[in-house]
Amino acid sequence: MTAEFGRIDPETAQVYEFQGGRAVSPVAHAKPVLFPVKRAIMRALKSQFPRISYLIWARRNPGRTFKEFYAESVTAALVGKKQHASLGPVLKTGRNETALRTFNELVAQGISPADTLVDYGCGTLRVGRPFIEFLEPDRYIGMDIDQRILDVGRGNLPAELIESKRPLLEVISPESLNRVAAKRPKWIFSKGVLQHVPPDELNEFFENLAHLVRAGATAFVFARCAEESTTLSAKTWLHDLDQLQAAATRHGMALDRPAKRRKFLRLQALSAALLTIAQLGPPDLAGIVSLLA
Numbered sequence: 001m002t003a004e005f006g007r008i009d010p011e012t013a014q015v016y017e018f019q020g021g022r023a024v025s026p027v028a029h030a031k032p033v034l035f036p037v038k039r040a041i042m043r044a045l046k047s048q049f050p051r052i053s054y055l056i057w058a059r060r061n062p063g064r065t066f067k068e069f070y071a072e073s074v075t076a077a078l079v080g081k082k083q084h085a086s087l088g089p090v091l092k093t094g095r096n097e098t099a100l101r102t103f104n105e106l107v108a109q110g111i112s113p114a115d116t117l118v119d120y121g122c123g124t125l126r127v128g129r130p131f132i133e134f135l136e137p138d139r140y141i142g143m144d145i146d147q148r149i150l151d152v153g154r155g156n157l158p159a160e161l162i163e164s165k166r167p168l169l170e171v172i173s174p175e176s177l178n179r180v181a182a183k184r185p186k187w188i189f190s191k192g193v194l195q196h197v198p199p200d201e202l203n204e205f206f207e208n209l210a211h212l213v214r215a216g217a218t219a220f221v222f223a224r225c226a227e228e229s230t231t232l233s234a235k236t237w238l239h240d241l242d243q244l245q246a247a248a249t250r251h252g253m254a255l256d257r258p259a260k261r262r263k264f265l266r267l268q269a270l271s272a273a274l275l276t277i278a279q280l281g282p283p284d285l286a287g288i289v290s291l292l293a
């Protein structure tokens, strides 16, 4: 129907007015006014239902995965439109310095330039870059859930560094995990990742790491834990350490408790004897096995 000034459009139930000969919905005027109201409502809803934005997205995107939600939610950071704590070309103040501290902390565990290392959930190579510089060519492997994230990471590296060190960047899949395991990495680290893995995907996270740990690697997993699993936002959790240890044990690994002045959990393959005990015993044996390992 043709919009007329002051007449209600029966289809949209809106009153139209003319602007420069065009019919303009009053909602268009209201948008800038409504925006802060909408934001305030969302903030109030998020405080009560931290996962609300994911639930809305999932309803609008049936059949798509949580990982796709995560990748979409960081698009603005990836294209440099928004500052982010760890992703994209524009990082928040101090975040590169934090990455260097992480690098030094990890190197102090015994990583040497000739070792092959996997950066699991490497993002846009904030911690990856100092490792690419430190390691010999073909020794750095970055893995993440989304090709666009890896592309931004590669795009941020100087061409000479890519040419001289040949970092391998892989989207996580059963095939890429097999390829990477075949390279027999000595070390894995995963920084800022586990907090974005929902409780129902923890099993998959540890299963993937087990592929590489069983090939002989030791993993350092940075994790934020709580007494019980807590949802902080649509894509952030504090995990229950007992649950993490149980998942690690299910996949033949021991996850130690965080120590004073050490921010990561160490993940190692269980010896055959401990693996048998863990598999025979009740679920709460996971913690004991991890202590013994």
Ligand SMILES: C[S@@+](CC[C@H](N)C(=O)[O-])C[C@H]1O[C@@H](n2cnc3c(N)ncnc32)[C@H](O)[C@@H]1O
Binding pocket: 067, 070, 086, 087, 120, 121, 122, 123, 124, 125, 126, 127, 143, 144, 145, 146, 149, 172, 190, 191, 192, 193, 196, 197, 201, 205
């Ligand atoms: C906060 S960023 C940290 C990136 C990088 N490790 C750093 O410290 O700068 C989290 C990264 O984990 C990745 N990620 C999210 N869920 C994942 C999963 N289930 N497995 C592996 N990586 C995941 C994200 O795509 C993202 O790149």
